Amino acid sequence: MSQEKTGKVSGDSPEKKPGQVERLMKKWGIPLAIAVFLFLLLMPTPEGLELAAQRSLAVFTAALILWVTTPIPIYLTSMLAILLLPLIGAVKDQKDAFGMLGNDVIWLMVSAFVLTSAIVKSQLGRRFALWMITKFGKTPKMTLFTLIVINFVLAFFVPSTTARATLMVPICLILLEVYKAIPGESNLGRVMMLQGLQADALATSGVMTATAGNIIAVGFINSQAGGNIGYMQWLLASMPTAIITMIIVFFLGLKIFSIKDEFNFEKAIGTLEEELRKLGSFSLAEKKAMVIFLLTVVLWATGDYHKHWVGYEISTEQTAVLAALLCLLPKLGLxxxxxANIKWDLMIFAAGAYAVGGALDKSKGAEWLITQLVNGLGLQNMSHFWVYVIVVFISMYSHLIFTSKTVRVTILIPAFITLAKTLGMNPVALALASAMTMTYTITLPPHSKVNTLYFGTGYFSVLDQVKYAVVTCFVGAVIISLAIFTWFKIIGIA
Structure with missing residues (x-):
């Protein structure tokens, strides 16, 4: 009974008092970040690495340590990084650092929070959440599974990872509100948000048109490797691996973040059904919110056809700002x-993350790191089996260095095609397997816009995300590696 009143659960008690590992991370995070920063900054510049790239790498690594160990708030780390980049010469123009607050993703995030606030205020989100729970979410597992299925379905119709996250986060927030889940304390909230960002990434891996990076990769494979990969070939190759990986990590997530004792769902269903009845018929506010929501979905889903239909394209960011504008208009809006519950601390955090990542990419520091890694492993002297496996794992974890899927695709796919040709391997199979990992940008909040949106809900920490993502990426790499030698042969790719 006390759990129902307080919303707290016995399984979450360790989160209230940081464990020994977390205390040590907070204690040593700053000294470690300073030591690594100074070492990378002052060491002799390695051959092939520009001085600006070395300085960018120093800031990036120090910020990464602080974001993971969280001895200070993550937005303060971002502010520090933005200050350091031009100060130490990691970027030539300070606009490359300070100008990130005007990045299109920031506008997208602002608009997403406005849209979320409108859906919450209008009760539309609550109605939809209650309907979902009473129909499909009789248990926590069924609720989580339903959200994953929705993510995979949306991947076919909404060709933007961030747009899909913008649609799903409000639904998750309302569901957790109904379940009385407390941010930072609820394991249900943790696993729901973490599986949400992972389902977004894995579903994107399965559909060629779900992100621009996949399409760019196909262009390289067909033009440089002599492949003939189209929509259905990509779907046949990648979707089974995405589904299998998601099913495995779905159950692993339930093990990592136990939710079995968190709520008494049997007693709650009757109450939830009564709350749904109390909402009555759709209100005017709900109808307005629904029109705005559907307009947003339609514009996102048809982005590839705008130019053909009306002569110009309405981008994902423009659509989001339009939705926010409609929500805020006097009389017509909501x-x-x-x-509008806009989290400006998250905006600053995102600005710093993109500033640091952009500096590392622009200075060629990220490219240098990957080159050193590939050469250091001596791939030229290994059997083809191990080259396939190692390339898949390198591709999977390369998002720890790159903050852009497009950059990773542009650098890695041509490099691996060349490697395959040199070693007498099938370049199509190697490049396609590598490309299938490119959407797994799930380890840290700065690694994708989707991560940032889910992280902004406050339901999980950076450490929670790292812990779950390391497992998911490993499982994904193993499944894709196995597919190269089994499934790829069946469908005629290898």
């Missing part, structure tokens, strides 16, 4: 500016 919100005032004060009612």
């Amino acid at each position: 919100l005032t500016w004060k009612e």
